[in-house]
Amino acid sequence: MGNKQTIFTDEQLDAYQDCTFFTRKEILRLHERFYELAPNIVPMDYTDDPDVKLPIQLIINMPELMENPFKERIVQAFSEDGEGNLSFNDFVDMFSVMSEMAPRELKAIYAFKIYDFNTDNFICKSDLEKTLNKLTREELEEEEVTLVCEKVIEEADMDGDGKLAFADFENMISKAPDFLSTFHIRI
Amino acid sequence: MYHDNRKTPWWIGLQSRRGLQEVFVSEGDVVTPNQFLNELPSYQSLVRRKPSSYGTMDSRRSIRNQKHLLSREPSCVESFDSDFNNPLRERPISIQEKRELRTIQTMRFQNATAWGQWKDRSRSVFRKFRDDAAGLVSNLQLWRSNIHSIEGKFGTGIGSYFSFLRFLVLLNFVIFLLMFCFTTLPVAISKQGILNSSQIIPSSVEAECTRYSPVSKGLLYFYNNIIDFLSGTGFLELTYLFYGYYTIDTVTVYIIRYSLPLAYIMVTFAYLLLSIVWIVKRAVEGFKQSLVHDEDRFQSYCNKIFAGWDFCITDQCYAHLKHSSLQYELKTDLAEERIRQRKEKQSRKDTIKIYALRLFLNIIVISILGGCFYAIYLATSYSQEHTSPITQKTDRLSLLIEYLPSIVITIANFITPIIFETIVRYEDYTPAFEIRFTLIRCVFVRLASIAVLLISLWTKITSCSDQSCKPCGYNYKDYPCWESRVGQEMYKLMIFDFLIILAVVIFIEFPRKLLVTYCSWKPAQWWGQQEFEIPANVLEIVYGQTICWIGTFYSPLLPAIATIKYFIIFYIKKKTLMENCRPSTRPFRASSSNFFFQVILLIGLVLACIPVGIGIASIPASKACGPFINYNTSWQIIPATVDSFPEGLRKTIYVIASESFGVPFFLLSWYVLAF
Numbered sequence: 001m002g003n004k005q006t007i008f009t010d011e012q013l014d015a016y017q018d019c020t021f022f023t024r025k026e027i028l029r030l031h032e033r034f035y036e037l038a039p040n041i042v043p044m045d046y047t048d049d050p051d052v053k054l055p056i057q058l059i060i061n062m063p064e065l066m067e068n069p070f071k072e073r074i075v076q077a078f079s080e081d082g083e084g085n086l087s088f089n090d091f092v093d094m095f096s097v098m099s100e101m102a103p104r105e106l107k108a109i110y111a112f113k114i115y116d117f118n119t120d121n122f123i124c125k126s127d128l129e130k131t132l133n134k135l136t137r138e139e140l141e142e143e144e145v146t147l148v149c150e151k152v153i154e155e156a157d158m159d160g161d162g163k164l165a166f167a168d169f170e171n172m173i174s175k176a177p178d179f180l181s182t183f184h185i186r187i
Numbered sequence: 188m189y190h191d192n193r194k195t196p197w198w199i200g201l202q203s204r205r206g207l208q209e210v211f212v213s214e215g216d217v218v219t220p221n222q223f224l225n226e227l228p229s230y231q232s233l234v235r236r237k238p239s240s241y242g243t244m245d246s247r248r249s250i251r252n253q254k255h256l257l258s259r260e261p262s263c264v265e266s267f268d269s270d271f272n273n274p275l276r277e278r279p280i281s282i283q284e285k286r287e288l289r290t291i292q293t294m295r296f297q298n299a300t301a302w303g304q305w306k307d308r309s310r311s312v313f314r315k316f317r318d319d320a321a322g323l324v325s326n327l328q329l330w331r332s333n334i335h336s337i338e339g340k341f342g343t344g345i346g347s348y349f350s351f352l353r354f355l356v357l358l359n360f361v362i363f364l365l366m367f368c369f370t371t372l373p374v375a376i377s378k379q380g381i382l383n384s385s386q387i388i389p390s391s392v393e394a395e396c397t398r399y400s401p402v403s404k405g406l407l408y409f410y411n412n413i414i415d416f417l418s419g420t421g422f423l424e425l426t427y428l429f430y431g432y433y434t435i436d437t438v439t440v441y442i443i444r445y446s447l448p449l450a451y452i453m454v455t456f457a458y459l460l461l462s463i464v465w466i467v468k469r470a471v472e473g474f475k476q477s478l479v480h481d482e483d484r485f486q487s488y489c490n491k492i493f494a495g496w497d498f499c500i501t502d503q504c505y506a507h508l509k510h511s512s513l514q515y516e517l518k519t520d521l522a523e524e525r526i527r528q529r530k531e532k533q534s535r536k537d538t539i540k541i542y543a544l545r546l547f548l549n550i551i552v553i554s555i556l557g558g559c560f561y562a563i564y565l566a567t568s569y570s571q572e573h574t575s576p577i578t579q580k581t582d583r584l585s586l587l588i589e590y591l592p593s594i595v596i597t598i599a600n601f602i603t604p605i606i607f608e609t610i611v612r613y614e615d616y617t618p619a620f621e622i623r624f625t626l627i628r629c630v631f632v633r634l635a636s637i638a639v640l641l642i643s644l645w646t647k648i649t650s651c652s653d654q655s656c657k658p659c660g661y662n663y664k665d666y667p668c669w670e671s672r673v674g675q676e677m678y679k680l681m682i683f684d685f686l687i688i689l690a691v692v693i694f695i696e697f698p699r700k701l702l703v704t705y706c707s708w709k710p711a712q713w714w715g716q717q718e719f720e721i722p723a724n725v726l727e728i729v730y731g732q733t734i735c736w737i738g739t740f741y742s743p744l745l746p747a748i749a750t751i752k753y754f755i756i757f758y759i760k761k762k763t764l765m766e767n768c769r770p771s772t773r774p775f776r777a778s779s780s781n782f783f784f785q786v787i788l789l790i791g792l793v794l795a796c797i798p799v800g801i802g803i804a805s806i807p808a809s810k811a812c813g814p815f816i817n818y819n820t821s822w823q824i825i826p827a828t829v830d831s832f833p834e835g836l837r838k839t840i841y842v843i844a845s846e847s848f849g850v851p852f853f854l855l856s857w858y859v860l861a862f
Contacts, residue, residue: 019285023318067506089282155486179494
């Protein structure tokens, strides 16, 4: 308890504890993981908040994300520029939201962003088709894909505009019992 | 525009420049293209439900404005407070913004006084300490890393099976501690002669009922010892393992008189009650989710698309399998949809045909069940007749005869699921209902076979031909100590169950894996690798647990055996899962698994309470052994003890036990438990 580390100041760690769902130890571990992704770019000393971003290619090769069909979208949703380049803050934020302690509402907001491929703030038919193809690795036939997308919109769309706005999505997610246990990355 | 500004400040719901749709339209805001649609009443009513999640604002502007607000309008500060019901970490903004917000918060609420500052500092120290302690405690949790790795490779459904196993180990250990501390320990201490204790002296009992000498009369061959060990007879019969050994009446510690018979029966009720409460508590957690799960039929596609992929998956093979299983699920759903549409167009004649077929098949199922139960009854009767303690045990077949009921039950439990699976295919149900219905039938067979065994035992114990029961109330010639015999049957069932699990793993699953890996023969490849079927495995361990619950009254050390058994089974199942199994293509929902396991366990527990209740209350207690020699039935000690209480206490107890109090109290306790 209380071993001297020089990566963060105590005040920074307190701030991280307030802003995420992680404890001090976990934040230090996350920094270690971030560092391991690119030891020559990521500094060991974060006391002055350096602005170091890692490209998306490094992040999606992490074992936790490697097999996820939505890995690019996840990283893009948490990046500032929308391209997938993550700073350490974004990195921690991503795993904080995806941890098991984050509440349903918060996860729903980011899930909506992830599944919205064209970032128009609606999950439209093309977004659904892309989601489905990523899930089934394009093994369903076209007719089946169209049918399933129609069914999804039928089930969730409440205002009848043929696409899912955030309100529709959140309403649907609140009735999905598996969402909390599946939308969870362990690190 | 729509809200009173004092209640919900205009900048509520900070949202980042990551850009969610702006929802609130308030003064001085950026007007978005979709503003018109967002003002539709239907949309606004949805939005009003959860205002804090939706609002969009340019965050830098909002933070600047907050700082502005703070300096200018102190009256806004109370509305500031209402926003902080939503903790910082739960807001959908980037960490940088959260940190800026946090500095504003601390700036504003910086306690000027030394007391306030000390409070803040101690709060952060306390939080650090609490996190460290929580980390330490969670490291102590049994098998945490094991279950973690299982979940990573096979998903949360199978992981929850292992969590369930861990729960059972814990439950059995607690039950064992209860029984041990209150019954075995006092008896052990008093038999060593440390404390003053009095043996039970049979009073007002016929002499012939008290004859009981269980030591085997045969020569003590090593083989006899093995038989005795495996069937709880011979040298094991008059030990702490069985009811018959507990013949101490009271243990006196200075002035406290500890009544062993009373303790024995109270601790039985205690462990049953503890099990009920614990399981219900765990079940309730999954109950509400399961209620929602039934709404599944209204959005099954959405659930599969948006909550279907388990983000915890790290293993490539399992990911591949998950893709296939999602595909399979979607195709099944589409097929079900087609079936449903076909059924709607079905003619009346077809419907009648289907119902007639179902009736016929159900009659077949019932007759198969009847056949199995009759076989169990016959086996039990035969086994009981040929293993009375008087006969010599030199016959090699004696072990087989001892274990005959267990063998028949196990065979029935193996065959019936296969038969049910075949039959249900012809009954023309939807695939989801097929699975559930087969499962219900299998649960019924498993638990009812124990009931049949017990019923056949009890008919033997209380079967009185020509007045042979008159002196004692039960068949004292064959069963001088019938509780120990019941305990022995439960002991045999438990041992045999464990041996079968071991045997299946060693002799079926491992060879199957070797066959599939090294032999390229067509049928072997078609048979394929073992799938880890969760429902069948859960039934297996619930069956074992039911035996433990029933048997603990008759064999107080049985929970210890159950703890060790489940402990070993955890490692065996984990080994076979990792080595031999591929994950099932029919995915098992994690959300409903917990509730499903607890419900099945609860059914087992309720079923276990019935035989224990009948044994305690209705069948006369043995007069030759055990703590209840001087009572008519085991239950009788309770009214006798209550009668010996002072007048006021006795009256209170009668009132509590009466129906007018009992029923509302019972309902109230359920309500409290559930919420």
